[in-house]
Amino acid sequence: MDADRTSVKPPPRAAKRRKATKVRKPASGSGATEKLSATIRRGRKAEIREQARKLGLSDSAYVDEAIAAKLQLDALAEFVDEMEDRHGPFTEDEIQAALAAWPSAQDQ
Numbered sequence: 001m002d003a004d005r006t007s008v009k010p011p012p013r014a015a016k017r018r019k020a021t022k023v024r025k026p027a028s029g030s031g032a033t034e035k036l037s038a039t040i041r042r043g044r045k046a047e048i049r050e051q052a053r054k055l056g057l058s059d060s061a062y063v064d065e066a067i068a069a070k071l072q073l074d075a076l077a078e079f080v081d082e083m084e085d086r087h088g089p090f091t092e093d094e095i096q097a098a099l100a101a102w103p104s105a106q107d108q
Contacts, residue, residue, distance in 0.1 A: 033060075
């Protein structure tokens with residue numbers, strides 16, 4: 001294993017959501033909001049609404065959290081690409097070590 005990779009830690013696990021009976025306020029530090037219009041696939045709106053209600057979120061809060069999660073995944077993918085550019089592809093042993101250190105990855 002490359003010495004530079006030993007200090008790389010996986011991102012924190014996503015917190016488990018608890019069921020809420022009312023809509024949560026946006027996370028602290030979220031600041032001002034702005035409106036965005038987007039076109040989505042037919043049927044997706046109903047899926048968003050259903051999942052948001054299960055989690056006690058507004059549709060907007062659910063979509064905002066989904067976008068934030070996607071941005072984190074994109075940043076992680078860029079980081080992995082940079083590491084592979086610098087040090088070469090990850091070996092199977094390195095991948096297995098990372099999975100072992102990241103328990104939530106075993107569930108997937």
